Amino acid sequence: MERIGLRELAEDGVLLTSRALAAGWHPRRLSRALRAEGWTQLQNGTWIEPGRSPDLITRLRAAQLVRPRLVVSHRSAAALWRIETLAPAAEGPLECTDPSLTLRRGGAGVRVHRIPIAATEVVERQGLRVTVPGRTLIDLLRDGPRDDAIVAVDSALAYRTVGRVRRAPFMRLDSITAALEVPSRGTVRALEWLALCDPRAGSPAETIARLRMYDAGLHPESQAEVHTPDGCRLFVDFLFRAAGLAVEIEGYAYHGTRDSHRRDIARFNQLHQCPGIRRLLRYSAEDVFHRPAHMIGEIRSVLATLTAREERHALAGLAQRLAAGGG
Incomplete structure (x- = not known):
């Protein structure tokens, strides 16, 4: 035979x-x-098979072949939808959910969540059964950690280029809020984290920079509109408008190409011309992820300097007006 x-x-x-x-x-x-x-x-x-790379999709397919009722979820599902998270899904354990709530282990390198999933929340993508984007985000918000969940939500709410592929937003912020109205474990915390999300964020680095400033008690405007003297409208990543301090998160590794990096530099020069900007600070993604204390310390220092300068100017102006009135 x-x-x-x-x-x-x-x-x-x-x-x-x-x-x-x-x-x-x-x-x-x-x-x-x-x-x-x-x-x-x-x-x-x-x-x-020989010649095939053990990439994320192949590993997920193997996990589902061994345990067919598993559904790809959480960070693994986010990766399939091109929703950004802090840690690349390929570097950690595969994440799947068992809707039957019976499996405790999914094999080596597979983390199994035991959570009910409605049939409408599962679709086929690249030959795999996977949670839809909305359910994927809900799972991340309920399970955490916070920064990873907020990065994912910000990514899903915006146009993003992920893996050199441009994709559209998946949903609106209010749609996620409505989905969280169903009581479940972690819902209260998920709503608190959702309040920190911002669909205007342009990258994971911007999201983390915003969270680090928020944690430090700093609350700048995000994607704030400013104008050059000739009326050109620009948007700055973060703006402390009263002090006139703009903060930009840059770096060609996160903006796509060296050409886009050069365009960013030209835009920075334009920002320096805006009357509402007295000081511009620029930080790379490496600064945000690996040296956040330095970034926050410098922002605080510059804010203090600018505020003191404005107070001196105000006092000087008042003294001049008083002197003129007294004369």
Whole structure:
């Protein structure tokens, strides 16, 4: 009897040992063939075909083949929808949900959430059963951590280029608020975090910069409108309007290309001409993620300097008016 080839038994490049054995392969022959042909073992009982990378989609497909009732959710689902999170989904454990609430373990490298999911909240994407964007965001808001959840919501609410693919917003902020009206574990905290989200944020770095300022008691305007002397309208990432301090988060690695980085520099020069901006601070994404204390300390220092300067000017102006009146 001729055995079916291993590639024929694989599904989208993933082979289950159980499927090969059911097709008539002897365990010892199977083991030798897998090694000889160069198959890569993902976990016990799952292999990927030679030449295929163990990327996120392949690993998720293997997890669902072993446990078909699992639904891709949380950060793994966000990655499939091109919704940004702080930690790349490929670097951590796969995240899936068991709607039947029975599974406690999903195998090596798979984190299983046991939460009810409505049939309308699951769709097929890239051959995988995955939570829809709205449900994905709700799960992240309810489970946390805070920064990761808010980065994801900000990303989903805006036009973004993720993995060199431009995509449109998935929903509005009020739609997420309405979805959270159904009581569940973590809903109160999720609503508190949702209040910190801002669809005007342009990148994860901007979101984290805003949160670091918020945590420090600083509340600038986001994407504030300013004008150059010739009437050109510009938007600055953050503006402390009373003090005239603008804060920009930049860096070509987060803006896309070197050309867009050069355009940003030209825009910075225009911002310096705006009458409402007395000082402009620029921070890279590396500053935001790795040196936030330095960023906050510098912003506080400049705000104090600008405020003191304005007070001196105001006192000087008052003294001049008093002197003129007295004369």
